[in-house]
Amino acid sequence: MGATATVSIRGMTTADLDFATALTRAAGWASESMDSFAAFLAHDASGCFIAEAGEEKAGVCVATRYSRHGFIGELIVSKHLRVLGIGQLLFQKALDHLLAAGLENILLDGDLNAVSFYEKMGFRKVCRSLRFRGKFKGKKYDHIRALRPEELDRVCGLDGEFFGDDRSFFLRRRLESFPRKCLVAEREGQIRGWIMARPGDGLLAVGPWAALAAEAVRLLRSWPGLQEGIHSWRMVRGPSARLGDHPALYAIGSGAKG
Numbered sequence: 351m352g353a354t355a356t357v358s359i360r361g362m363t364t365a366d367l368d369f370a371t372a373l374t375r376a377a378g379w380a381s382e383s384m385d386s387f388a389a390f391l392a393h394d395a396s397g398c399f400i401a402e403a404g405e406e407k408a409g410v411c412v413a414t415r416y417s418r419h420g421f422i423g424e425l426i427v428s429k430h431l432r433v434l435g436i437g438q439l440l441f442q443k444a445l446d447h448l449l450a451a452g453l454e455n456i457l458l459d460g461d462l463n464a465v466s467f468y469e470k471m472g473f474r475k476v477c478r479s480l481r482f483r484g485k486f487k488g489k490k491y492d493h494i495r496a497l498r499p500e501e502l503d504r505v506c507g508l509d510g511e512f513f514g515d516d517r518s519f520f521l522r523r524r525l526e527s528f529p530r531k532c533l534v535a536e537r538e539g540q541i542r543g544w545i546m547a548r549p550g551d552g553l554l555a556v557g558p559w560a561a562l563a564a565e566a567v568r569l570l571r572s573w574p575g576l577q578e579g580i581h582s583w584r585m586v587r588g589p590s591a592r593l594g595d596h597p598a599l600y601a602i603g604s605g606a607k608g
């Protein structure tokens with residue numbers, strides 16, 4: 351393929367789930383899974399894009415709309431088709447989708463290698479987006495138990511307060527799909543914290559995860575068995591930098607997925 355003239359961008363369908371998942375796997379994004387893309391499609395298929403170079407599927411990108419903020423993620427181009435302009439076309443399509451919706455702020459988590467690309471697209475760095483990985487043995491605590499469906503409204507409300515926008519679609523779907531991976535901490539009849547995880551590629555991806563009145567980052571850094579990996583940059587295009595940076599949040603998951 352020699353020029354961008356043969357490249358087209360179209361909406362993603364369920365027939366593209368295998369392709370999109372193969373791209374995240376090849377990129378080593380172990381916290382992604384086919385279910386992540388299925389969730390995006392169920393939430394807003396009009397924000398999920400596939401690039402094609404001639405007849406060949408070439409890349410993916412997803413734009414997620416919340417009520418006031420938007421989030422762009424999952425930007426990947428097949429390795430042998432990079433540096434031909436496809437990434438930029440995909441990203442522009444996702445950005446236009448969110449700008450057309452009139453959202454105040456558009457955010458993303460930019461890997462270090464892609465930061466200058468996003469800066470050219472009008473984004474600026476807000477803070478480091480930390481990543482931790484570790485191995486743990488399960489342990490039972492009296493105050494930790496399964497999140498009950500009737501408590502979901504309360505948890506979605508708290509998540510909205512902490513995260514800064516309404517991600518209830520993703521949190522509801524999470525509880526329906528992976529009820530055994532959604533827990534709350536209860537003290538004196540009150541929910542004091544919650545954690546929701548989902549299976550990734552050979553690991554559990556954790557987030558949202560919050561505990562009221564905790565200093566999350568300090569605790570994570572002092573936790574035995576947990577290694578801090580290479581961070582990405584939370585970046586924004588728009589006036590507000592404050593999404594998902596509440597001190598009681600251990601992990602937002604991804605801004606896009608909950």
Ligand SMILES: CC(C)(COP(=O)(O)OP(=O)(O)OC[C@H]1O[C@@H](n2cnc3c(N)ncnc32)[C@H](O)[C@@H]1OP(=O)(O)O)[C@@H](O)C(=O)NCCC(=O)NCCS
Pocket residue numbers: 377425426427428431432433434435436437438439459460461463464467470
């Ligand atoms: C990032 C990525 C999507 C770019 O896709 P692409 O189709 O190669 O990008 P484009 O050809 O549209 O190039 C866009 C810009 O990035 C630059 N660029 C692309 N790949 C680059 C590289 N490996 N190193 C430095 N710059 C690069 C291009 O020069 C271009 O800049 P320009 O407009 O000033 O010329 C692609 O490299 C990729 O899939 N990487 C792996 C996944 C990833 O890191 N995704 C982003 C995570 S936040």
